[in-house]
Amino acid sequence: MSHDARYPSACSRTRWADSFARLVRPWLGLALVCAGFSLHPKFLQTFWTQDYLPNILQQAGTNIVVAVGMTFVIMTGGIDLSVGSVMALCGVALGLATTATPPPFIAYAAAVPPAFIFAAATVALLRRFVAAMAVQARAGIAAAVGLALVVVIGMAITRACSAGAGLAMGLGVALSLGVCCGLFNGLVVTRGSVPPFVATLGMLTAARGLTVYATDGNSVSGLPEALGHVGQGAPLIAVALVCTAIGALVLTRTRMGRYITAIGGNEEAARLSGVNIALYKTIAYSISGLTAAIAAIVLTAKFRLADTGAGANAELSAIAAVVIGGASLSGGQASVAGSLVGALTIAVLNAGLVLVGIPDTLQGVIIGAVIIVTVLIDQLQRRSRG
Amino acid sequence: MVRRFAIVSATLAAMAMLGCTPEKKPVADAPVAAPAEKVTTAELEAVKKAIKPYKLALVVKTRNNPFFDPMIKAAESQAKALGATLEVQAPPQESDKELQFSIVENLTAKGVDAILIAPADSKGIVPALKRAADKGITVINLDNRVDAGAAASAGLALAGYVGADNEEGGRLAGQAMLGYLGGYGKVAILEGIRGADNAEARKRGFESAVSGSLEIVARDTAEWDTQKAYAKFQSMLAAHPEVKGLFCANDKMALGAMKAIEETGRRGEIVVVGYDNIPEIRPYLSAGDLKATIEQHPDLMGRYGVLMAVGVLDGVIPRGREFLVPLEIITK
Numbered sequence: 001m002s003h004d005a006r007y008p009s010a011c012s013r014t015r016w017a018d019s020f021a022r023l024v025r026p027w028l029g030l031a032l033v034c035a036g037f038s039l040h041p042k043f044l045q046t047f048w049t050q051d052y053l054p055n056i057l058q059q060a061g062t063n064i065v066v067a068v069g070m071t072f073v074i075m076t077g078g079i080d081l082s083v084g085s086v087m088a089l090c091g092v093a094l095g096l097a098t099t100a101t102p103p104p105f106i107a108y109a110a111a112v113p114p115a116f117i118f119a120a121a122t123v124a125l126l127r128r129f130v131a132a133m134a135v136q137a138r139a140g141i142a143a144a145v146g147l148a149l150v151v152v153i154g155m156a157i158t159r160a161c162s163a164g165a166g167l168a169m170g171l172g173v174a175l176s177l178g179v180c181c182g183l184f185n186g187l188v189v190t191r192g193s194v195p196p197f198v199a200t201l202g203m204l205t206a207a208r209g210l211t212v213y214a215t216d217g218n219s220v221s222g223l224p225e226a227l228g229h230v231g232q233g234a235p236l237i238a239v240a241l242v243c244t245a246i247g248a249l250v251l252t253r254t255r256m257g258r259y260i261t262a263i264g265g266n267e268e269a270a271r272l273s274g275v276n277i278a279l280y281k282t283i284a285y286s287i288s289g290l291t292a293a294i295a296a297i298v299l300t301a302k303f304r305l306a307d308t309g310a311g312a313n314a315e316l317s318a319i320a321a322v323v324i325g326g327a328s329l330s331g332g333q334a335s336v337a338g339s340l341v342g343a344l345t346i347a348v349l350n351a352g353l354v355l356v357g358i359p360d361t362l363q364g365v366i367i368g369a370v371i372i373v374t375v376l377i378d379q380l381q382r383r384s385r386g
Numbered sequence: 387m388v389r390r391f392a393i394v395s396a397t398l399a400a401m402a403m404l405g406c407t408p409e410k411k412p413v414a415d416a417p418v419a420a421p422a423e424k425v426t427t428a429e430l431e432a433v434k435k436a437i438k439p440y441k442l443a444l445v446v447k448t449r450n451n452p453f454f455d456p457m458i459k460a461a462e463s464q465a466k467a468l469g470a471t472l473e474v475q476a477p478p479q480e481s482d483k484e485l486q487f488s489i490v491e492n493l494t495a496k497g498v499d500a501i502l503i504a505p506a507d508s509k510g511i512v513p514a515l516k517r518a519a520d521k522g523i524t525v526i527n528l529d530n531r532v533d534a535g536a537a538a539s540a541g542l543a544l545a546g547y548v549g550a551d552n553e554e555g556g557r558l559a560g561q562a563m564l565g566y567l568g569g570y571g572k573v574a575i576l577e578g579i580r581g582a583d584n585a586e587a588r589k590r591g592f593e594s595a596v597s598g599s600l601e602i603v604a605r606d607t608a609e610w611d612t613q614k615a616y617a618k619f620q621s622m623l624a625a626h627p628e629v630k631g632l633f634c635a636n637d638k639m640a641l642g643a644m645k646a647i648e649e650t651g652r653r654g655e656i657v658v659v660g661y662d663n664i665p666e667i668r669p670y671l672s673a674g675d676l677k678a679t680i681e682q683h684p685d686l687m688g689r690y691g692v693l694m695a696v697g698v699l700d701g702v703i704p705r706g707r708e709f710l711v712p713l714e715i716i717t718k
Contacts, residue, residue: 042625055649058620059616059620062613205478208478212448212449216455217451217452217455218452218455219664221665221666232645232649233649302616302645303612303641305612305641305666308450308451309611309638312479347617350621351620351621354621354622355625356625357604357625360580360607361580
C-alpha cells in the first residue's frame with residue numbers, strides 16, 4: 001500500500017491532494033503539540049513570547065542540521081546511525097586542529113575527500129580524452145593519484161596544524177573529516193554491499209573510539225572567541241535554516257536529488273533507467289557526514305568546548321525528526337522541510353515538558369508516545385488512501 | 387520469642403498485602419552495611435614496594451569522561467613506582483554497563499592479582515565481582531560505590547574502598563549556595579542520571595544543607611550532559627524566572643546552564659554551583675559566572691586505590707577498609 005502512495009495514480013487531483021496532505025501533516029502535528037501544551041497557563045505565558053520562541057530554534061539547531069543529511073540517507077532507503085559519533089569526532093578534530101596538534105590520523109582522514117574528488121576528476125578527464133584506455137588502467141591511475149594526494153594533503157595539514165593552525169584550517173579539517181566518514185559509510189554500503197544499519201553501526205562505534213583515542217577522553221577547550229558567535233543567536237538559527245533550504249533545494253530541484261529519490265522509490269527501476277546507484281548513495285551518506293560536521297561545529301562553538309561525549313544519541317533524535325517529518329524508512333519518501341518541522345516538534349516537546357513541570361522520569365515516555373502516534377497516524381492515512 | 391516473631395511477620399505480611407508497607411527507604415539511600423573502618427593516609431603511604439610484580443587491572447566507567455583521565459594517569463604512575471603492572475580497561479560509553487561486566491569477567495578468566503573498579507552499575511556489577519573475588523582476586527572499589535545491599539546478599543566482601551563522600555560534597559555545595567544567597571531564596575537543581583549512586587548522593591547532600599532555608603522550585607535531570615543542561619535550564623529559567631541559584635551535579639551540566647543564563651541576558655544574577663572542578667570550568671570560575679565547584683581529587687583515588695590494592699596483596703593493610711579522599715570547595 002505504501003507503494004501506491006509513492007506512485008500516485010495518474011489522476012492529478014489525487015496526486016495534488018496527496019502531496020499537500022504530506023506537506024501539511026508534520027505542521028499539523030507541531031500545531032497540535034503546541035496547542036496541547038498551551039492549555040497549561042505556565043506554557044501559555046512563557047512559551048509564546050518574543051524572548052522565548054527563538055530558544056526553540058536554538059535548542060533544535062544541531063538536530064535540524066543533522067536531520068537534513070539524515071533525510072538524504074533515509075530517502076535512499078538507508079539509515080545513518082553514525083552521525084552522533086561523527087559529530088563528536090569532528091568537534092574534537094576542530095578543537096585539536098585549532099588549538100593543538102591533531103593526531104596524524106585526523107589529518108590524513110581529512111585529506112581523503114579532496115583527494116577522492118581530485119582522483120575522480122582525473123578519471124573523468126581520462127575517460128574523455130584518452131578513449132582507448134582499459135578500465136583497470138584507469139582505476140590504477142585513480143588509486144595512485146588518490147593515494148599520493150592523501151599523503152601530500154595529509155602532510156600539509158599536519159604541518160599547518162603543528163602549532164594550532166587557526167580557525168579556518170580547523171573548520172576545514174572538521175568538515176572534511178565529516179565527509180570522509182560519510183564517504184566511508186557510503187563506500188562500505190555500496191561497494192561492500194554491507195547493510196546500512198550494520199555499516200553505520202560500525203562507524204558509530206569506531207568514530208566514538210577514535211574521538212576518545214585522540215584526546216584520552218579529555219575535552220578540548222580554549223577555542224577562539226570568534227568561533228563562539230556561530231553557536232548562538234541569529235548565526236546559529238541562520239546556519240540551521242540555510243542548511244535546510246539548501247538541502248530542500250538539492251533534494252527537490254536537482255538531478256541528484258531526483259536520482260536519490262528514485263533510488264529510494266525503486267532501486268531496481270532506477271538502475272535500469274541508468275542511474276549510478278553506487279555514486280548517488282555514496283553522495284547521500286557523504287552529505288550526512290557533512291551535515292554531522294556542520295552540527296559539530298555549531299555545537300562546539302556554542303560552548304567553545306569540544307566534548308568527547310558530544311552527540312550521544314544524536315542519531316536517534318535525527319531519525320525521530322525525519323520520521324515525524326513524514327518520511328518512510330523504506331525510502332523514496334522524505335522531505336527536508338518535514339524533517340525541520342520534526343526537529344522543531346521534538347524541541348517543543350522537550351521544552352514544553354519542562355515548562356509545564358512534568359517530572360523527567362515521565363518525559364521520555366511522552367516523547368516516545370508522540371513519535372509512535374505520529375507515525376501511526378501517517379500509516380493509517382496512507383492505508384486509507386492506498 | 388518464636389511466636390512473637392511469627393506474629394510480627396504475619397502482621398508485616400498483612401501490611402504488605404494491604405499496600406501499606408512499613409516505610410522503606412529508597413534503595414539508593416541504603417546505608418553501607420556497617421561503616422567500614424577507615425585506613426589512614428600514613429598507613430597507605432607506608433606501602434613502598436610490591437613484594438611481587440603484581441598484575442593490577444583498573445576498570446573505569448569510560449575513558450570518555452575527563453574525570454577518569456587523572457585517575458588513570460595517577461594509578462599508572464603509582465603502580466610503576468611500586469613495581470607493579472597496571473592495565474586499564476573501560477567501555478567506550480558510560481552507559482555501556484554490560485560491557486564493563488564482560489571486561490571484569492575477561493580479566494577474571496585471564497587472571498590478575500587485583501581489580502580496581504569504578505562501577506558504572508552499582509548493583510549489576512556485583513555477580514562479576516563475586517566471581518573475581520571467589521577466584522582469589524583482590525577487588526578494590528573506587529569512586530562510585532558498589533551497592534552494599536547487593537554485595538551483602540551475593541556474599542561479596544570487597545577488599546577495600548577508595549573514593550569521595552558524594553553526599554558530603556553535595557552538602558558543601560549546598561552550604562556554599564546558602565552563603566551566596568544570604569540564607570534565603572529560590573533555587574533549582576540539575577541532577578545527574580537518575581538512580582546513579584553518586585548523582586543521588588550529591589542531590590541528597592545539597593538538599594539536606596539547604597532545606598528549611600532555600601526553596602527548591604525546579605529539579606530535573608540533564609544526565610550529566612552539557613547540551614541537555616543548556617536546553618533544560620533555558621526552559622526552567624523561563625518557567626521560574628525567580629530562581630536565584632542553581633546547583634549542577636557536575637560541571638559539564640554547569641557549562642550548559644551558564645550558556646543558557648548568558649543568552650537570557652541574566653549573567654551575574656544567578657548563583658551557579660557545580661561539581662568536579664574540570665579544567666574547562668576555570669575561566670568561568672575566575673569570571674565569577676560559576677561561584678563554586680567541588681574538587682574530589684580523582685587523581686588521589688587512582689593513587690590511593692593502587693596503594694591500597696598493593697597493601698592488601700602484601701598483607702600490610704587489612705582487607706575491607708575504606709579511604710575517603712579529601713573534598714575541596716573551589717571558588718576561584
